[in-house]
Amino acid sequence: MEELFNFSSHSSDDFDDPIEMYKKGYRAGKRINGPLDYQSEIIMKYFSKHLDRRDVAIELPTGSGKTLVGLIIGEYRRRKRGEQVVFVCTNNILVDQVCTQAIKKYGIRVLKFTGTQSEYSTSDMHVFLRNEAIAVTNYSSVFNNNSFFSDVDTFIFDDIHGADNYIASPWTFTINRxxxxxxxxxxxxxxxxxxxxxxxxxxxxxxxxxxxxxxxxxxxxxxxxxxxxxxxxxxxxxxxxxxxxxxxxxxxxxxxxxxxxxxxxxxxxxxKSITIKPLYSPTLTLENIRQTKQRIYLSATFGHTEQTSRTIGVSDPRLHN
Structure with missing residues (x-):
């Protein structure tokens, strides 16, 4: 069995910041010893300046380890603040990759939720609802009117620059010829x-x-x-x-x-078709998105703020690198 964070119940919050949490909970024998200097710098900038913002964006180039950054932030919020945290990927292949990295490489416990809600593991759902692990799922499982993730405190949206179609799908009406x-x-x-x-x-x-x-x-x-x-x-x-x-x-x-x-x-x-869709995806009309304490957006490139705002449906995204 893979070794994961193993805090006892009385010491689970015995740390002051995300980096200290990771160092205290990290087990020997993993492929890496923790976040690199630039990753730690980004995490601590988030911790010192953006911990309580509703919308925060973190931009990291492809291959620079944004998954680890997002997972450490999510794990900190889950353990220190007792929040339910969901890490959202654009497709199921990436869900599998994030889960494999989290467990085997980083030692962070996560649970995979893919397929229809009826196909979710009952035991995994209970573990998540007891706030014992981060959930990892796809955009389609979050952006709908009947999502299992209806009372989540923190969403971490990965690859937001490529998620436009997934986010907009509940409001994209297509008529095939x-x-x-x-x-x-x-x-x-x-x-x-x-x-x-x-x-x-x-x-x-x-x-x-x-x-x-x-x-x-x-x-x-x-x-x-x-x-x-x-x-x-x-x-x-x-x-x-x-x-x-x-x-x-x-x-x-x-x-x-x-x-x-x-x-x-x-x-x-x-x-071949007609497509009718809003200029801005009205994501905040979904209760599970609107009521969260924090929405974190991870991307290799955000491009123009207006485009990102249109993608995520937040008029004032307060994007910060």
């Missing part, structure tokens, strides 16, 4: 056709007609309709969708989330 896949011999989805016919009356009509032509030059072209023009058509678009709800089975959840807020959405189209 063909009901049974892609191809000219399959049944055309009337929802797609009716909406495109409607949009062909806008100033974007030339682009719309061009996008539907079998032309290799526009095969992967994605276009949008101006927000100003869309405001005149949202009611009609909504009526088309509502009248054909049996044809949007895979997107009913997203449609239910945005149908009352279409005025805040963009519409994108190509020859």
């Amino acid at each position: 063909f009901l049974d896949g892609e191809g000219s011999n399959e049944q055309v989805n009337v929802v797609y056709d009716q909406i495109m016919d409607l949009l062909s009356t806008t100033e974007s009509s030339p682009e719309i007609k061009k996008s539907l032509v079998d032309d290799p030059e526009v095969e992967n072209s994605v276009n949008s309709v101006s927000l100003f023009e869309l405001q005149k058509f949202w009611n009609a678009i909504s009526e088309i969708v509502e009248s054909n709800r049996d044809l949007i089975k895979d997107s009913k959840y997203a449609w239910s989330n945005i149908k009352e807020h279409l005025g805040a959405c963009n519409l994108f189209y190509d020859k």
